[in-house]
Amino acid sequence: MSARPTLVPSELPSQLARPSMKYKEVSRRSLEGALPIATCLFLPLVQIKDLFYIYDIVTVYSIYKLGFPSVPYRGRSIGNSVRLLAIAVLLATLSSLVRTGFELRSIMYCAQYLLALIYFYCLFSNIAAGRLDGSLLAAWVIKGAVLAGAFGILHFVLLTVAPSAGNALYRGYLSLAGFSDRFYQLRYVAGVENTGVIRALGTWDVSTTFGGMMVLASAWLLYAKHITKSVRYSAFILLSFAVLASGSRHAWVIGLIVLFALVEGSRRYKLFVASCFVGGLALWVFLSATPDDLGGTSFSNQIYNRFERTVSSGLEDSSIQLRYVDGTSNFLLYIMKDPSVLVFGFGLNTDKIWFQSMDIAAFASERIDNYNWGFVSNGWLLILRNMGILGFVGLLGLFLSIRRLGRSAVDVPLLIAALLILSDNYAIQVARCFFMILAFLAVIAGDALFRLQNRKRVYPESSTHSPRSMGNSSVTKQEKRRLDRRS
Numbered sequence: 001m002s003a004r005p006t007l008v009p010s011e012l013p014s015q016l017a018r019p020s021m022k023y024k025e026v027s028r029r030s031l032e033g034a035l036p037i038a039t040c041l042f043l044p045l046v047q048i049k050d051l052f053y054i055y056d057i058v059t060v061y062s063i064y065k066l067g068f069p070s071v072p073y074r075g076r077s078i079g080n081s082v083r084l085l086a087i088a089v090l091l092a093t094l095s096s097l098v099r100t101g102f103e104l105r106s107i108m109y110c111a112q113y114l115l116a117l118i119y120f121y122c123l124f125s126n127i128a129a130g131r132l133d134g135s136l137l138a139a140w141v142i143k144g145a146v147l148a149g150a151f152g153i154l155h156f157v158l159l160t161v162a163p164s165a166g167n168a169l170y171r172g173y174l175s176l177a178g179f180s181d182r183f184y185q186l187r188y189v190a191g192v193e194n195t196g197v198i199r200a201l202g203t204w205d206v207s208t209t210f211g212g213m214m215v216l217a218s219a220w221l222l223y224a225k226h227i228t229k230s231v232r233y234s235a236f237i238l239l240s241f242a243v244l245a246s247g248s249r250h251a252w253v254i255g256l257i258v259l260f261a262l263v264e265g266s267r268r269y270k271l272f273v274a275s276c277f278v279g280g281l282a283l284w285v286f287l288s289a290t291p292d293d294l295g296g297t298s299f300s301n302q303i304y305n306r307f308e309r310t311v312s313s314g315l316e317d318s319s320i321q322l323r324y325v326d327g328t329s330n331f332l333l334y335i336m337k338d339p340s341v342l343v344f345g346f347g348l349n350t351d352k353i354w355f356q357s358m359d360i361a362a363f364a365s366e367r368i369d370n371y372n373w374g375f376v377s378n379g380w381l382l383i384l385r386n387m388g389i390l391g392f393v394g395l396l397g398l399f400l401s402i403r404r405l406g407r408s409a410v411d412v413p414l415l416i417a418a419l420l421i422l423s424d425n426y427a428i429q430v431a432r433c434f435f436m437i438l439a440f441l442a443v444i445a446g447d448a449l450f451r452l453q454n455r456k457r458v459y460p461e462s463s464t465h466s467p468r469s470m471g472n473s474s475v476t477k478q479e480k481r482r483l484d485r486r487s
Contacts, residue, residue, distance in 0.1 A: 096347025
């Protein structure tokens with residue numbers, strides 16, 4: 001009696017569970033699925049006649065090409081969370097329409113958020129059904145991320161070496177994207193003048209958002225298994241410099257988590273590599289920075305300045321106060337003043353619509369009188385404020401459903417997404433960032449469900465490469481003895 005055939009590591013990719021699916025078709029669909037994400041990363045601001053962003057159009061095309069395969073029963077809870085979020089978006093839109101006097105821009109914001117949810121479910125269902133390869137899709141996303149990161153680094157270098165050239169580069173990009181020079185003055189010039197710090201924006205409009213999206217892009221490397229290790233580490237280093245150039249401190253911390261997860265080996269080896277990376281960077285900064293000239297524009301001076309501010313201010317840091325003290329206080333006070341927000345939400349970008357339609361002095365006065373309408377730079381509270389209790393429960397339920405599918409294997413990716421939502425407001429307040437977070441969650445969920453459905457076929461119980469035996473030498477020996485006895 002012969003033993004069952006065992007699988008070698010080279011046969012373990014997802015294509016093994018797709019014997020009837022041509023690899024070229026899977027590769028083509030993976031590219032079609034990745035196009036909206038890569039476009040949003042590299043050209044997030046390019047719009048058409050102030051109505052649609054170019055990544056919106058690419059997303060519609062991708063959804064049209066991919067469709068919605070049926071989802072196995074175990075993935076139904078994901079669909080329920082998406083439906084709950086969709087209902088919350090509709091209720092928030094109704095609230096925004098009432099508060100703004102039925103301003104049509106509320107409908108546009110609603111369409112963007114609903115499109116993000118539809119794309120999430122499209123991506124999730126296709127990966128779960130095996131029609132897309134999450135690893136190939138992640139590889140295409142990384143290519144778009146590298147372009148965005150390289151542009152951000154180039155922008156920062158030009159600002160430090162030839163400021164006029166750096167300003168011209170970013171102003172030219174905004175002009176191509178369809179934004180006025182006034183937008184450039186408000187978003188970038190005013191920020192530099194107020195802070196005195198040069199921070200890269202890349203192709204985005206806010207340095208903090210750019211840093212957050214670059215560190216999220218680096219997390220896609222965890223799924224880009226088709227890319228060689230050397231290329232993955234090279235891409236991570238480039239994206240890390242883009243994150244550092246953004247000056248976004250929460251992105252720096254999340255980047256360390258990505259690095260820890262990206263390095264293969266024991267926990268001790270991971271800590272060693274992460275320590276060497278951080279130690280080498282810190283040594284370079286402290287040796288090359290000039291503390292007497294922290295207003296200087298060198299890269300090391302900018303990093304030293306942000307680090308020195310964090311250490312000296314501690315919990316009294318203005319960003320921490322605004323996000324987790326004053327912001328939370330305003331949120332609670334406004335909820336007490338207007339409890340209907342908990343049911344219907346305040347609306348999607350309602351305060352932004354008011355800012356664009358009201359006199360600046362009147363807007364400022366209303367904002368002070370209403371505790372900034374409960375705005376808080378904490379995405380988990382902000383979704384409760386913007387979309388009501390249904391939005392909060394829907395998003396939390398989505399995380400819990402993915403965790404139930406993937407177990408401990410998805411802990412780190414989910415932690416990265418959860419921290420990005422917690423660290424600032426852009427993950428909820430900005431539609432394109434909400435889109436990017438959901439796209440990342442779709443790959444996590446789809447990959448987890450696909451592996452769960454195909455685990456027995458891909459990893460037979462007698463295989464020495466099954467999840468139970470991989471990484472456990474004693475179990476491997478037992479399985480080998482069992483195979484020997486059967487043969």
